[in-house]
Amino acid sequence: MANLDLSRILNLCKLGTDGLMEYNPSLEKYLPQEPKKLRRLSSDLASRIRSRGEEVRELYESLSNNPDAIFNIYEFSEILQEKYSLRLERTKNLKDPADQNEKLAEIFGEIRTNIIQSLGLVDADTNLSHEERLDIALQFGLRYYGI
């Protein structure tokens, strides 16, 4: 364990023993002596993230009726929340309903992808390149988002 820093250990815990092996079998040698404790910790953390995943999915799904819900998506910075709020607001100025729907679909799609990636980023190994981390975050995030 001497070669692992704290963030890496936390990432490994969050993956859980099975997830860890699936993710990178070569890490088996790093498994601690107390697998039961690790599993308990892993399941606590996983359920906490899963529960935030459910919360944020509900917020996302409420956006079409309540655009202010964007300000409760804390996975985004305040400026990103403001920008999405403005973009959603501006769609109201589009006269053609087809154009409006197309724009809304584009914005909602972007928001959803960013939410999923933010949720999954917690699990993405910090030793990966930024590009790889973002790719893998999307895959991990889908689990917490409930798909």
Added chain:
Amino acid sequence: MAPTIDDFKNAYLGLKTDTTAIESLGILSDLEKEKLVLQLERIAKEKDPQAEAKARYELYGQVKQDLGFYIGRDVKGMGAALAGVTGMDRSAKFQAYTTAGLKALEDVLQ
């Protein structure tokens, strides 16, 4: 402690070498940090100097705008430049913060 205009100035100037200063402001989410660093890395790899300069100009411009919003909203002493902001709607408020903050940032960068 509330950030100062110099904190934002250093964050902006720091973009040219690393992102530590902007990260220390605590205004970016983890995802946005990843994306910003990735964009900076991609720009650094650009072989065409003109394309690199253009991409850098656009990215820095965007970051400057974002910093402007936070400066206008959070930096002490910006109140005078933002008289009347209380009665504005969200969109007008966003514009007012950004415009005033951007101007303040430009001033200290000169």
